[in-house]
Each structure stands twice: as C-alpha cells, then as structure tokens.
Amino acid sequence: MDLSKLEKIDEYTWTVPLKPGEKRAPVVLYGTKELLRSMDDKVLEQITNVAKLPGIVGKAMTMPDAHWGYGFPIGGVAAFDPEEGGIISAGGVGFDISCGIRCLRTDLSLRDLEPYAERLADELYKTIPAGVGEEGEIKLSPKELDRVLEGGAEWAVREGYGVPEDLEYIEEHGRMEGAVPEFVSKEAKKRQKGEMGTLGSGNHYLEVQVVEKVYDQKAAEAFGLWEGQIVVSIHCGSRGLGHQIGTDYLLSLAKAAQRLKIDLPDRELACAPITSPEGHEYIGAMNAGINCALANRQILTHLTRQAFRKIIPGTKVETLYDVSHNTCKREKHVIDGRERFVYIHRKGATRAYGPGHPDIPQRYRNIGQPVLIGGSMGTGSYILVGVDTSEQRALSTASHGAGRALSRRQALKQWSGKEIIQQLAARGIIVRAHSSRGVAEEAPDAYKNVDLVAEATEYAGLANRVALLRPKICVKG
Known part of the structure; x- marks a missing residue:
C-alpha cells in the first residue's frame, strides 16, 4: 500500500x-507501517468505497490483518443505521458466512500428548471429513436441515453432538435469532445436504496446539489456560450453503440497488436498505447461514472429542469459546455521541467485547471476551481478550487472523505441498492433508506475520494478548 495516501494519527x-x-x-486503518505497506492498494480503494455507502455511521475501518476481498476488504468493518437508510451488503459479510474459530481446551500437557501424537493425527484425519465438496456421515432431509438453520449449535447438542455447557461459550449461545430457512434457496440447501460436520478446504483447518507463552496471567486463569497445555482450534464456516447464499443474494441485492437507484461506488458492493424486502430476506438467509456454521463447528467439536478419547482415554475437552468473523449483526453502540442499534458488517474481523458486557459468558465477564486470531500451519495462533478501548476505537472489533500476504496462485509458484509437509515435520509439526495442492496454497509464508498482527491489535487498543499457541498437529482439506 502506498502510505503517501494516508495520514498518520499514531503508530x-x-x-x-x-x-x-x-x-x-x-x-x-489500524496497523503498523510495516503491516500497511504489505497490504495491496486495493484494500485502501475498497474501504474508501465502503465509506460512501448509504446510511454508514461512525467510520469505515480495516483491521491490522486486512487484505483484498470481494466488495469489502477482508478485515473490513462498518456499521449502518436502518433509521438513516443504512444498507446491508453480501460483500460486507463474505461468501463463507459465519466462518469462525472454535477453541477447545484440554487437560493434557505437551508431555502427555507426545507419545500419542502420530496416532492422534491419524485418528483426527480419519474422523474429521475435510476437503473440497467432502461430505460426512450425517445426511439430512430438507426438513431436518431447516431445523439446523433455525437451531444452530442448540440443534446439534439436542441431537447428541456435544453437551449443553458448550452453548454457554458460543456467540449468541449457539443460536442466531432471526433465521428464516424459507429465504435460503433449494440449491443452497442441496449443497449442504451432506456437508454438516465437515471441515472444508482452503484456509480451514483443525489444529492441535500447545500454549507456548502466557502474556496475561489473570485472563489466562479465567480462560482456563496454562503454559504447556494442549488446546484445539477448529477453523471453518457454513460450507456450500453459506457460499450459495452469498451468490444468490449478490444478484438479488444488485437488482434492489438498481431499482432503488443506489449509486454504488463498486458493483461488488451490491446492497439494499436494511428495511427493504431484499434486505430483510438477505438478513433472514444470512442468519440461517450463521446457524449452519455454528452447528457445523459443534459437530466437529463432538468428533474431535471422540478422536481424543479413543487415543487418550479420559481426556477432558471443553469449549473455551467460539467466535465468528464473517457476519453482520444488530448491536447497540454509542456512535456520534448517542446510543443506537446498528448493523455491523465484520468481514474477516472478530467481535471483541470488553469487560462487563452482558453477552460475555459469566465465567469471563469480569475479564472480557476471548478473541481468537488464527495463524498459518507453521507459525502460531493467539488468544486475546476484549478491552474497553475497542468500543470507541472499533465498535468492539479486532483482527481475526494473519491475513494473506501472497495469493494462492503466487504460493503455488513458490512451494509444493510435499515440501511444506517435510519442512513442518522437521520442526515437529504433523500435517495430515487431503490435498497436496491445498497445503502449498496455505504455506506459512503466504501469510502475514501473525506475531506482528497480534501485537498491532493490542497496541491499537482493539484486544490484548493472552496466550500464544504453537501448532503440533494440523488437519487440512
């Protein structure tokens, strides 16, 4: 990015x-000079276009991990007030609706894991369906799928995939209200028929990780974390259903924008007023997509527990937190001096409530919401905690991951999957993947430095670092 186009407020x-x-x-734009320089100029163009959309309130923002996306940049955040003609845009949510991370804590130490690591990697690879279009053992009828789209993780727990305690540690308690399955197309539902409880491909993964370093002892104790502990991160979303919802409604919203004569700065920002019929329908379908993703990660949590307990009997595997990073949600915030309900698009960005917020689980309420920043296979990930300053600075929002530095095509030109797997094995990281090409596309060096992203997220006042996680086992599509 050309920094001459920017004005520096602080570091x-x-x-x-x-x-x-x-x-x-x-x-x-939040981030260091180094991180911003590594971003494509398209990020600046896209977030400036977002700032021109009808009914935007406050500011249009990018997180320290931002990169070029469809419509909104990934890492883009903006709030819209329905009372001021505010819009909703599928390009501000993303195709993988409610893509997010579920973090699980265990009672195992790295020393406990090491004798079983290879066997556990094999069992997870066998148990967790992953890959492009990969289906699992769960096959749902149309009526059953509608119940998933209405019930989210609550449905999954009722069906035996997990325990009620899991729901306390999921955004929206595992179920997004306002889902309308009737607004989801038959094609979207057809694509999801056999994909519940599957990981998918691309940058989605299941990682067994070790807590390498604790930065905030008080927050770590509240989150049940300690150095040397084994945790698991599951990164995935709403699979084919979410992608099809995005595809379907891009067309619907584009027609609405044309009908209502909305002057779009970019056709990828196809949108409609929140209060319009098209906006209402997209919100209902999107909320159904969120529930699909929450149910999907809940089923994967259940399968992960089964794999651990088969290889290391008696292992305790608890949900630490589950947070999405591709959503638009109705929330109450103080903007321009007054409290109002707004619809916040967070695309590749994570909600990060500070201490005391009523939507935070009681166990964490005095500390703040867990914030999960995913890294790449060979680097690491972070658990952070929401802070009070994030509300004023970014509507309680933080980074979601390392963010791509190279496109998948560029990565394929530089690395082979076999080469990456061998390099990681030499560092004690076991990779089980269904696609060698997929591994090359997700090479660690194809991503920004996650340490710099987490540090910038903290120093920008968005969320504070709690723990650094290093990968030990990675399962990919």
Whole structure:
C-alpha cells in the first residue's frame, strides 16, 4: 500500500484525508507501517468505497490483518443505521458466512500428548471429513436441515453432538435469532445436504496446539489456560450453503440497488436498505447461514472429542469459546455521541467485547471476551481478550487472523505441498492433508506475520494478548 495516501494519527492508527468535495464517512486503518505497506492498494480503494455507502455511521475501518476481498476488504468493518437508510451488503459479510474459530481446551500437557501424537493425527484425519465438496456421515432431509438453520449449535447438542455447557461459550449461545430457512434457496440447501460436520478446504483447518507463552496471567486463569497445555482450534464456516447464499443474494441485492437507484461506488458492493424486502430476506438467509456454521463447528467439536478419547482415554475437552468473523449483526453502540442499534458488517474481523458486557459468558465477564486470531500451519495462533478501548476505537472489533500476504496462485509458484509437509515435520509439526495442492496454497509464508498482527491489535487498543499457541498437529482439506 502506498502510505503517501494516508495520514498518520499514531503508530497504529491511520486515516485517509478527504479530497475537496468528497462525501463519505471517515476511513481508519489500524496497523503498523510495516503491516500497511504489505497490504495491496486495493484494500485502501475498497474501504474508501465502503465509506460512501448509504446510511454508514461512525467510520469505515480495516483491521491490522486486512487484505483484498470481494466488495469489502477482508478485515473490513462498518456499521449502518436502518433509521438513516443504512444498507446491508453480501460483500460486507463474505461468501463463507459465519466462518469462525472454535477453541477447545484440554487437560493434557505437551508431555502427555507426545507419545500419542502420530496416532492422534491419524485418528483426527480419519474422523474429521475435510476437503473440497467432502461430505460426512450425517445426511439430512430438507426438513431436518431447516431445523439446523433455525437451531444452530442448540440443534446439534439436542441431537447428541456435544453437551449443553458448550452453548454457554458460543456467540449468541449457539443460536442466531432471526433465521428464516424459507429465504435460503433449494440449491443452497442441496449443497449442504451432506456437508454438516465437515471441515472444508482452503484456509480451514483443525489444529492441535500447545500454549507456548502466557502474556496475561489473570485472563489466562479465567480462560482456563496454562503454559504447556494442549488446546484445539477448529477453523471453518457454513460450507456450500453459506457460499450459495452469498451468490444468490449478490444478484438479488444488485437488482434492489438498481431499482432503488443506489449509486454504488463498486458493483461488488451490491446492497439494499436494511428495511427493504431484499434486505430483510438477505438478513433472514444470512442468519440461517450463521446457524449452519455454528452447528457445523459443534459437530466437529463432538468428533474431535471422540478422536481424543479413543487415543487418550479420559481426556477432558471443553469449549473455551467460539467466535465468528464473517457476519453482520444488530448491536447497540454509542456512535456520534448517542446510543443506537446498528448493523455491523465484520468481514474477516472478530467481535471483541470488553469487560462487563452482558453477552460475555459469566465465567469471563469480569475479564472480557476471548478473541481468537488464527495463524498459518507453521507459525502460531493467539488468544486475546476484549478491552474497553475497542468500543470507541472499533465498535468492539479486532483482527481475526494473519491475513494473506501472497495469493494462492503466487504460493503455488513458490512451494509444493510435499515440501511444506517435510519442512513442518522437521520442526515437529504433523500435517495430515487431503490435498497436496491445498497445503502449498496455505504455506506459512503466504501469510502475514501473525506475531506482528497480534501485537498491532493490542497496541491499537482493539484486544490484548493472552496466550500464544504453537501448532503440533494440523488437519487440512
């Protein structure tokens, strides 16, 4: 990114000066000079276009891990007020609706794991369906799938995939209200028929990790974390159903924008007023997609527990937290001096409530919400905690991952999957993958430095680091 186009507010905050006669909301980019330089110029163009959309309130923002996306940049955040003609855009949610991370804590130490690591890797690879279009053993009728889309993780627990205690540690308690399965197309439901409880491909993964370093002892104790502990991170979303919802409604919202004569700065930002029929239908379908993802991660949690207990009997595997990073949610925030309900698009960005918020599980409420930043196979991931300053700075939002530095095509030109697997094995990281090409596309060096992203997230006042996690086993599609 060309930093000459930006104005520096502080070491971790940048803005885009208004041009004469330009009408838009303020644009703020969070991150260090190094991280911003590594971003494509398209990120700046996209977030500036977002700032021109109808009914935006506050500022259009990017997180320290931002990169080029469809419509919104990945790592893009913006709030819209329905009372001021605010819109909703499928490009501001993303195709993988409610893609997110479920973190599980265990009672195992690295020393406990090491004798079983290879066997556990094989069992997880066998138990967790992964890969492009891969289906699992769960086959749902249309009526059953509608119950999933209405019930989310609550449905999964009722069906025996997990325990009620899991729901306490999932956003929305595992079920997003306002889902309308009737607004989801037959094609979307057809794609999801056999994909419940599957990991998918691309940057999705299941990782067995070790807590290498604790930064905040008080928060770590609240989260049940300690150095040397084994945890598991499951990164996936709503699979084919979410992608099809995005595809279907891009067309619907584009027609609405044309009908209502909305002047789009970019056709990828196809949108409709939140209060319009098209906006109402997309929100109902999107919420169904969120429930699909929450149910999917709940089933994968159940399968993970089965694999652990088969190889290491008696292992305790508890849900630490589950948070999505591709959503649009109705939330109450103070913006421009007054409290209001707004719809916040978070695309490749994570909700990060500070201490005391009523939507945080009681166990964590005095500390703040767990924030999960996923890294790449060979680097690491972070658990952070929401802070009070994030509300004013970014509507309680933080980074979601390392963010790509190279495209998948560029990665394929530089690495082979076999080469990456061998390199990681030499470092004690076991990879089980269904696609060698997929491993090459997700090579560790194809991503930004996750340590710099987590550090910038903290110093920008978005969330504070609690623990660094290093991968030991990685299962990929």
